Amino acid sequence: MPPLAIDVDLRKSTVALQLFGGFRLDVGDTLVTVPQGVQRLVALLALRQQLSRHRVAGTMWPHAAQAQALTNLRHTMWRLQRAVPMGLVLDIGSELTLAPEVGSDVSFVTRAAGRQLTDG
Numbered sequence: 001m002p003p004l005a006i007d008v009d010l011r012k013s014t015v016a017l018q019l020f021g022g023f024r025l026d027v028g029d030t031l032v033t034v035p036q037g038v039q040r041l042v043a044l045l046a047l048r049q050q051l052s053r054h055r056v057a058g059t060m061w062p063h064a065a066q067a068q069a070l071t072n073l074r075h076t077m078w079r080l081q082r083a084v085p086m087g088l089v090l091d092i093g094s095e096l097t098l099a100p101e102v103g104s105d106v107s108f109v110t111r112a113a114g115r116q117l118t119d120g
Contacts, residue, residue: 014101015088019043020109027086038080041073045089046104050097 018024023039025032034042040060045051051059057069064072080089090097098104 015086015099015103017042017046017098017102017104017106019046020105025084025088027084032084034083035079037076038083041076041080042088042098045096045098046102046106050092050095052094053091053096054094056096 014028016024016026018026023034023043025034025042041056044056044059053070053073054066057064057066057073060076061069061072077089077091087099088102090099
């Protein structure tokens with residue numbers, strides 16, 4: 001079986017997110033420095049695709065009271081907007097998801113694995 005051409009596929013995206021081998025975020029040709037707490041949020045959404053604000057807050061801060069976890073999430077979203085002002089995470093009602101312009105190695109591998117399973 002040929003190796004997956006993850007890097008080639010991600011370059012087609014406006015925003016390339018790499019989780020395998022370490023967190024890396026490229027917007028166009030620019031490597032973006034993202035604070036570690038914000039990286040956790042972005043990685044969670046890359047892995048789970050779309051989650052409610054309450055689920056994200058509870059997952060990221062499981063030992064905090066719900067109100068504190070939601071406050072932490074608001075602060076993390078604010079930090080994300082400062083690091084990547086182009087709207088990397090969309091807030092759709094009470095749901096959070098990555099913007100459609102974001103291509104990730106996780107989604108690429110998931111799609112490739114799905115094709116392998118259906119094509120045999």
